[in-house]
Amino acid sequence: VEASIPEPQREAWTKNEFSGFKNKDDFEREVVRHVETTLARSLYNCDQSAAYSASSLAFRDRLIKDWNKTQQRQTFADQKRIYYLSLEFLMGRALDNAMLNLGFKDVAKEGLAELGFQIEDIIGQEHDAALGNGGLGRLAACFLDSMATLNFSAWGYGLRYRYGIFKQEIIDGYQVEVPDYWLDFNPWEFPRHDVTVDIQFYGNVRKGENENGKTVSIWEGGETVTAVAYDVPTPGYDTPSTNNLRLWSSKAASGEFDFQKFNSGDYESSVADQQRAETISAVLYPNDNLDRGKELRVKQQYFWVAASLYDIVRRFKKSGRSWNEFPDQVAIQLNDTHPTLAIVELQRILVDVEGLEWDEAWSIFGYTNHTVLPEALEKWPVGLIEHLLPRHLQIIYDINLFFLQSVESQFPGDSDLLTRVSIIEESQPKMVRMAYLAVVGSHKVNGVAELHSDLIKTTIFKDFVTIFGEDKFTNVTNGVTPRRWLHQANPRLSELIASKVGGNEYLKDLTLLNKLELFVDDKEFRKEWAEIKYANKVRLAKYIKSTLNINVNPAALFDVQVKRIHEYKRQQLNIYGVIHRYLTLKAMGPEERKKQQPRVSIFGGKAAPGYWMAKQIIHLINNVGSVVNKDPDIGDLLKVIFLEDYNVSKAEMIIPASDLSEHISTAGTEASGTSNMKFVLNGGLIIGTCDGANIEITREIGQENIFLFGVLSEDVEDLRHAHASKEQHVIDPALTKVFEAIQGGMFGNPQDFNAMISAVRDHGDFYLVSDDFQSYIDTHSSVDEAYRNQEEWVSMCIRSVARMGFFSSDRCINEYAEGIWNIEPLAV
Ligand code: CR1
Known part of the structure; x- marks a missing residue:
């Protein structure tokens, strides 16, 4: 509010409002403008990479408009928002997706052709945003597409890794890993140097008084690292809704830059401190379905959830509502156990910072389990958490105590049960079982396909079903976005299907595909179908020839x-x-x-x-x-x-x-x-x-x-x-x-x-x-x-x-919205 322009000057703004390109000529003008001004190049000096950059910037300009409006609409509506916390977002390329979701691919194709480029070459210039390992990260990306398409007020929160999943080279038949530095030119992100959060690590806890004279736990000392927000607009298909994916990047806190060292000539070690802070968001851990228990990983997790929760709470408080309305305004989905510390961090904010009473009954968190493989289930040594997050370990112990007390009163004398379900594993060393913490701290737990959701109830969470009852455990079978995975990946098939099922509507209601059954016996249709498959195979065969020199x-x-x-x-x-x-x-x-x-x-x-x-x-x-x-x-x-x-x-x-x-x-x-x-x-x-x-x-x-x-x-x-x-x-x-x-x-x-x-x-x-x-x-x-x-x-x-x-991931998101988040889409 403080930075808003006074009424009398607003006219000058509205009459100069930027509205991105609307047709081919506009698009060409925007591309040329970006080549000449943003990139400082010219028609004598414009390769495919420059054409990609300029096209992306032209689309980005359009996207920003929708994005700003979506944010304003969401703020104005002030309804419940869904926050999707995921350590991985495997987005892939953005330009092709933006062109199709905005409905301007044909315009861009013609425009680029007139400017001397083939659209496929330009699309092919983009470096994948590969901030994920596999299915879990790609699912998060499909969800963002669906949440925007369905007009939900949704935010994604993740980490802005400087290095995504490594690039694989095969040398003499062996895999060799090469770092994936992908940020040389990334037009799809907006650094928000004004949106920062200081995140604390290590230090000590003592009892003391807060601002209101209440006795609370005070966490002090240790080190501070600053989280800087980078925002990535994520457009929905055929809708003005463009949601935000906020990725946090770590840097040394400004107060941390050690001027003492700097002045005493120890410049190198002061830079080393900076680099240490930047290490937190430097690299995606390249393990799929495998937990290696590395200290830096838990640092990443806390850094990310603490920054995200601070942001969520800040947004909530701006609405001026009282805390008892928090669960009506906020739903947080935990994509696997990676963000489980958010449960603990929220408790810390409420009790230590806001001075509220301990309240367990809030329906804020939903937890999605993605695996039953024991080697993938996260556990952290108690000693590590105690050292890194001393206050959080106390809160985990409190959560566990309250939980075990309630189990004891429900099943008196069953000490085996208590040992089995304790959030703390009494091993050498003792471990915090993150999946159990997530189950205890969430109001719903879901698996990702029917068999899997049944299995978690009979294996890893069996005792918890006995304790909490069946209703807490549910299934949401995964889905994929048909926009990227059919329309974008297979344009010819998408077009053929559209011609039979009544146009592109099916991309928003995938059940319309069932109309295809009517044409199964249509010889001509089958022929076209087969031709498209063949053409796709020819394309792959050419790729195999060009990369491996093998004829298939x-x-x-x-x-x-x-x-x-x-x-x-x-x-x-x-x-x-x-x-x-x-x-x-x-x-x-x-x-x-x-x-x-x-x-x-x-x-x-x-x-x-x-x-x-x-x-x-x-x-x-x-x-x-x-x-x-x-x-x-x-x-x-x-x-x-x-x-x-x-x-x-x-x-x-x-x-x-x-x-x-x-x-x-x-x-x-x-x-x-x-x-x-x-x-x-x-x-x-x-x-x-x-x-x-x-x-x-x-x-x-x-x-x-x-x-x-x-x-x-x-x-x-x-x-x-x-x-x-x-x-x-x-x-x-x-x-x-x-x-x-x-x-x-x-x-x-x-x-x-x-x-x-x-x-x-x-x-x-x-x-x-x-x-x-x-x-x-x-x-x-x-x-x-x-x-x-x-x-x-x-x-x-x-x-x-x-x-x-x-x-379709649309069906999937609707199931989450209804069964877990209790949230309605926003009217556009
Ligand atoms: C599962 O292995 C599933 C995805 C998305 C993976 C895969 O079968 O499709 O999640 N699990 O739900 C995973 O990465 C850490 O667990």
């Missing part, structure tokens, strides 16, 4: 597995299956070979830098490729491709080009999966296990349209036990042949793969590779069989797409 035949069946490399996702099962196929082909005579279905097996994905086994898997895939791809007996019948540096923008090219994709995790391990939805939405079929969202996909599209195999999750535990009780595990005969080939040196030094084989043969085959092997290869034979009948195959694809309406 676009008429072959493209079989794709792209995702983070993880033993539970079982890329090893896939590559063993490929080796089996290769051995089978080699054993055939030339006549029989000719009858086989040609395949291209495509892999992509990053291994966490410290995940040695995952790196071995990458190595084996590459070694198999280098043998198979140059085997003259095999030719086009089998190619094995590892695509380097899988990321969001590559996914946009790869997914539309797939005939078959692999979602083959050991049953019960993949919480949901989201690429499975993207592949089907783009007219590809799936081979998969009964796991995660595969189950619901099957239910929606029909089991005749999916290739399921493998053991069921309810049998996994018994099979693991059976393996563990045997000295040497008897492995599947076909898999044994595969192992023999590897150990005979067919794919390079067999030593390199001993650990992989040994995991199956000698260490209990935890991921049940051998148990599932025969049904996996049999199911692949059924795929080959089905693919031979192209007419029928295309019909299966069309029917599947028609039935995918459920998997």
